[in-house]
Amino acid sequence: MSEKIQLFNTLGKEKQEFIPLNKGQVRMYSCGPTVYSYIHIGNHRHNLVDDFLKRMFLFNKYEVIHIINITDVGHLTSDADEGEDKMEKAARKEQKSPLEIAEYYTQSFFDDLAQLNIIPATQYPRATAYIAEQIEMIKELEKKGYTYHAGGNVYFDTEKFPEYGSLTNKQHTEAYSRTGKDPNKKNSQDFVLWFTKSKYEHHAQVWDSPWGTGYPGWHIECSTMSRKLLGDQFDIHTGGVDLQPVHHENEIAQSNCAIGKRAVNYWVHNEFLVVGKEKMAKSSGGFLTLANLKKEGFDPLDFRYLCLLTHYRKQLQYSTEALVSARNAVKNIRKRLSTLPKENKTADAASIAKFRTLINDDLNLPQAVALLQEVLQEGSENAYATILEMDKVFGLCLDKEEQLAIPQEVRELLNKRTIARKEKNWKESDTLRDLILAKGYKILDSSTGTTVEKI
Ligand SMILES: [Zn+2]
Structure with a gap:
């Protein structure tokens, strides 16, 4: 295999050399959307980071198996176990069934990915298609003594997993203090594996289980589907930084306890997209979609370019002005590119080696873009071929005009x-x-x- 690849691993808080479990292959899982509304551009930053990561591996001649889950079973308003179910809320508001809501927004998610020129994942498993497997995994955890029953629900007992919190190095209670209290929990960081529906509850999506009719806790679907589709142990798990303290700690607890060893080797988290000081969030209501940007006359690839300019572990400051300059930059690159000689089809080996070193260093795309600009300005006889080679990772369709021709x-x-x-x-x-x-x-x-x- 080619050159060394370094990734910042949240587990361990340092850049580490990437060593795959299977030579030449990357198995990667990403927490996908909960499909009860349109995806905002903050989420798309995450989807783009996944895509850049995947393209970096492809550039290094790895085979990439990538799973993105679709959460089509309602989960609660907060990341923890309290609040109102988001899917139910949307279904009521739009007077559709939860599955109709899920299908509509799943298709809209796929449309967005295509417009952003994101390479499709190997599979997009739906949580509702893996209920039996989720029940099996809860039964396994129960058999191994990691659960307790209270108030009709099944809980994960974090006291039984001393490593709990290893991703964030936080006292569990800190992460939970913002949410309300569930009197059934022995410890505030414990979480529900299976909810049993109470007769007073209006929950449309329910299934039979050994513990009664109800629905799974949110976290178990990722542990179940990643294991089912990628195996007990796999290479990379990605997600936004907001998922670290609750969802990902819980996934680690469930998966590691079920298989009796470490399930995931590298945890890769991207920072937020922020507007002013606020992170863009679905629940706050004030968010922008790709459709909004298009209405303003932007091409989705302008946003893609903007995301290349900030390292994925830094907050991306979003503003219309920033997007306008991204649009101009893309336009200028295309214009300049069209004037370059196209006869020489071999990329410049020295520039590509430099490029590879940058992207292999924890995805240093801002520097890689600077290198593209340099090659463009120099305009050597093989600049055209060199830039198109780099665009395999940038994914900006820089030869789009020619494709249209x-x-x-x-x-x-x-x-x-x-x-x-x-x-x-x-x-x-x-x-x-x-x-x-x-x-x-x-x-x-x-x-x-x-x-x-x-x-
Ligand atoms: Zn997840």
Whole structure:
């Protein structure tokens, strides 16, 4: 394998060399959205950081298996176990069933990802499709003595897991002091694995379980689905910093106790996107979506560029002015790029080596963008090829203008071929390739998708 990769591991609070469990492969899990409303651009910063991380590994010739969960089962308003169920609240407000709400916002999430040129995850498991597995995992924890029953619910007993809090090095109670009190808990940091529905409760999504009809606690779905789809132990778990103190501590407790060893090797957390001093949050109501930005005349890729300019472990200061300069910068890069000679198809090895060193150093994308600007200004005969090589990680579609110059009929044939390949219809796919060739274009398949190039 290629060069050393360093990542800041929240577990241990230091930059560490990345060593995969399986040679040449990265198994990665990211906490995905709760689909009860549109995703705001603060969440998209997280999705973009995941994408940059994934593209860095692909650039280093790793295979990446990436899972993003879709939380389509309601969980409560706060990260802890109290409050009103968000999905129920949205369903009531919009007069739809919780599943209709979930499906609508899941599709909107996928649309956003495509517009931001985010490489799709390997799988997007829905929590409601893994209820039986969640019940199994709770039973396993119960058998091993990590649970207790109170008020009809099943709780995780954090006293039985002395390492609890290792991610944040915080006294558990600190993280919980902002929420109310559940009198059933032995310790405030204990959390619910299974809620049993009370007869006074209006909860539409319920399932049978050995503990009575009810619904799972929020944290168990991530432990269950990551284990099911990536194995007992995997390489990287990502999420926003807000998930560290409760959700991720709880995931660690559940997973490590169930398998009897450390489940995740590297925890990668991104900082918030902030407006003034406030972090953008769904629950506060004042948030911007990608659709809002588009209405203002921005391209989603302008926002993508903006996210490259601040290191993922620093807060990103968002403002319209910042987005305007990002838009201008992207425009200028494209303009300058179109004037560069395109004959030389080999990227400059020295620049690419420099680029790799930067991105492999805990994803130093701001410096990598500065390098792109340097190469662009120098404008050597292979600058064009060098920049397109770098764009495999930036994902800005810098040759977009040229892609648009491809005739409509060729693009349609290419789409049909992509579908044929997905359906494993190889004969059809070969016929379409020949048709594309006959029109004077050759096909370039890569891990980030397929494009064509004039012969
Ligand atoms: Zn999660």
